[in-house]
Amino acid sequence: MGSSVITPEDVLESLMNDGTIDAIRLKIINQLKANEDLKNNTIKMVEQSKVLNTPGAEKQTKRELFDSLRQELETPVLEKASKSVWELILDQNGLGKEISEIVEKVFCQLSGCEPPLFPPSSSEAQPEKEREDTPTSSSKKRSFSEMGKEDVDEVAQVSADEPVHLRK
Template sequence: MAMAMARKISKEEIVEKLKDDGDFDRLRLKIIRRLKDNEELRNNMISVVKESTALNRPGAQNMKTRQLSDAIFEEVGSKMLSQLSDGLWGIIRSEEGMKNEIRETVQSVYATLSNPGGEKCRLPEHKIRTPVPGGETSSCPVSKQKQELIHGRVEESKGEACSDEEDPELPPGFA
């Protein structure tokens, strides 16, 4: 008996599906909200601007808003962008930040692409309990029987979709 060859899922397909389903925008907005809510980062940036020589030089109060803004950005822009970048990556990579949610979303999309025509492995609101590394699960209002069925399908599809060289726990590009 010949077993059907599993189709290799590319990184581009996963990213395209994330964009098409709105997952990318949803995650991006959550990250931006968390960045905006970072009081320490906000206070650091306010302090940098208040201490800038462009803001404190004689005649600064007579400058047009755009001119003053450009002068401040020219002086401290790279420092502020660096702080923003560090804050952003901190949110994306931290366990308390978005790391697990991003991983779960990507794994769910990968499982869906790996098992076309099979049982759907996710709901639009991403609330189905799906296994994640470390034995954790995401919460959802789905029956225990449905969870076990989905878990079985996800595990089956992982085995079929991955070659021997790949880690079956991670979609392409996330090793």
């Protein structure tokens, strides 16, 4: 058999075709809806809105108020929601872990290899209770927001340097 390259696009297409992307999107939406901090922050932003606290606001139509509020708050609200989505996606104990496992499984199915591609690290192999009591190097980990552009570029460059060749 000849070797073929399984691209990220191949994996994404498979996930889109089997409905996995839609299921993940629904989970993200449901978790955002349940995020009390995000709700409370949005409510606070509306309550402190310049549009609503401007004299004469009560004389505007609902449509005028809505359009003005949207213009004022759409970007900051969407930025906070976007940050929350990234936190969900990158959470290695929740949805992020599930996404990683799904992507790995689909990649393995397409390439004909056996999962797991990457064996669990020693900390993942420990029972949950032991991990809670064991000091880890998590203080050295950076969140997505702490990563600089050069870090992301470096990861992208390393990933692009060597394609993955697997037998199909």
